[in-house]
Amino acid sequence: MSLVVGHIKYINCAPFFHYLPECGFDGTIVDGVPSHLNRLLAEGGVDLSPSSSFEYARNWREYLLFPELSISACGPVRSVLLFSGRPIETLDGDHIALTGDSATSVNLLKIILKEFYDLRDVRCAVPAGPVEAVMAEGGSALLIGDRALKSAQEKAAPYIYDLAELWLQHTGLPFVFALWILRRQAAREKADAVRTLHGQLKCSRERAFASLENLAKATPEREWMGEGGLVDYWNCMSYELGEAHLEGLRLYFHLCARHHLLDEEPELHFWGG
Numbered sequence: 001m002s003l004v005v006g007h008i009k010y011i012n013c014a015p016f017f018h019y020l021p022e023c024g025f026d027g028t029i030v031d032g033v034p035s036h037l038n039r040l041l042a043e044g045g046v047d048l049s050p051s052s053s054f055e056y057a058r059n060w061r062e063y064l065l066f067p068e069l070s071i072s073a074c075g076p077v078r079s080v081l082l083f084s085g086r087p088i089e090t091l092d093g094d095h096i097a098l099t100g101d102s103a104t105s106v107n108l109l110k111i112i113l114k115e116f117y118d119l120r121d122v123r124c125a126v127p128a129g130p131v132e133a134v135m136a137e138g139g140s141a142l143l144i145g146d147r148a149l150k151s152a153q154e155k156a157a158p159y160i161y162d163l164a165e166l167w168l169q170h171t172g173l174p175f176v177f178a179l180w181i182l183r184r185q186a187a188r189e190k191a192d193a194v195r196t197l198h199g200q201l202k203c204s205r206e207r208a209f210a211s212l213e214n215l216a217k218a219t220p221e222r223e224w225m226g227e228g229g230l231v232d233y234w235n236c237m238s239y240e241l242g243e244a245h246l247e248g249l250r251l252y253f254h255l256c257a258r259h260h261l262l263d264e265e266p267e268l269h270f271w272g273g
């Protein structure tokens with residue numbers, strides 16, 4: 001049975017997807033921003049997707065995790081950025097504009113504000129207009145993905161904070177933005193196709209990292225990122241899911257629960273083949 005797979009339309013996903021057809025994948029791909037794919041996962045509109053790690057925690061009883069794969073950062077991530085007209089320490093009582101695209105990073109931002117900076121009264125909300133307009137007027141905004149990379153290139157605010165870098169400074173751990181989340185139902189009903197896809201994803205990632213230069217040449221965003229810029233960006237991401245990543249992930253979920261962003265800490269259940 002053919003799989004329906006979500007695809008985050010950000011450059012950071014290219015190492016998982018670019019060589020997927022050459023690695024034998026012939027299922028259906030559905031594009032979207034993370035919040036859209038989170039909803040499709042929860043409702044059964046896709047069988048599996050790289051999606052917000054926060055979404056796994058929110059509905060973990062419905063899901064399994066693909067082992068060994070993630071979209072993480074072990075230092076600066078460069079595409080999850082708080083843009084601000086003022087230093088972060090002075091933001092209490094202020095607003096931060098959100099895009100509505102994210103789940104993990106929004107909650108990471110709330111943890112950073114409360115846990116690391118002891119700022120108890122910062123209101124985070126999606127404004128009526130584009131967040132870029134809020135930034136142009138000197139307000140604060142959280143951007144993720146390609147929009148964050150573009151605004152950083154344009155130096156869109158006097159203060160720009162990289163959330164993965166702040167996380168590392170305060171915890172010493174990697175941060176896991178996205179996990180490969182599989183619906184339990186698909187694991188049961190499409191077991192063979194799921195097993196094949198796990199191998200194909202590792203194949204695509206391996207081909208990508210065999211020559212990031214070749215991947216950059218074939219990526220349309222080279223027009224504004226430059227080939228060298230793309231290679232640097234992929235090199236600063238981590239696509240693995242090792243012990244340190246899992247420690248960072250558990251700590252994130254623990255802090256989400258402590259600050260009432262989650263009702264409970266999820267158990268981590270992995271797909272076993």
Ligand SMILES: C=C(O[C@@H]1C=C(C(=O)O)C=C[C@H]1O)C(=O)O
Pocket residue numbers: 008010012034035051052053071077079080101102103104105106144145146177178
């Ligand atoms: C590193 C990133 O992580 C993304 C952030 C996500 C979120 O905040 O929910 C979800 C998926 C990731 O692609 C990014 O897109 O810049």
